[in-house]
Amino acid sequence: MLLITVLCLAGLAPGLATVWLVRRHTGWLLAxxxxxxxxxxxxxxxxxxxxxxxxLGIAVGLAAALAALRSYDRGRIWSATAWAGLTVLAVSCTRWFR
Incomplete structure (x- = not known):
């Protein structure tokens, strides 16, 4: 669960940084x-x-597969299914299935 939290915060960090930097020049709404x-x-x-x-797709797919297996072992079905979906998405982007 901690890894999902870190990933969510990492995904939101550029948006928050943009708001913080742009707000001084344009105001809150545009920021x-x-x-x-x-x-x-x-x-x-x-x-x-x-x-x-x-x-990169292979590396992300392997990391997501390991996270999915770990989540399945801990009984967290929903997060494990999300990790498995990310695995399929990352590996399919590598064009192995052509």
Whole structure:
């Protein structure tokens, strides 16, 4: 569970940093919109990097598979299923299934 929390915070950190830096120049409304845009763009950036650099997809797939197995062993079915889905997504981006 700690790893999922760290990953969520790592995914939100660029958006929060954007809000913090942009708010001084434009105000809160545009800063929050910019932060939401940065946070929403991160999954697409990750998928693009997995497609363009297949060894990264293999590494992410292996790490997610290990996290899924660990979560299944601990009885956390929902988080384990999410990790397994990430494994399938990362490995499918490496174009092994063509």
């Amino acid at each position: 929050v919109l910019a932060g939401v845009g940065v946070t929403a763009a991160l999954p697409f950036l990750l998928l693009a990097s997995l497609v363009l650099f297949p060894p």
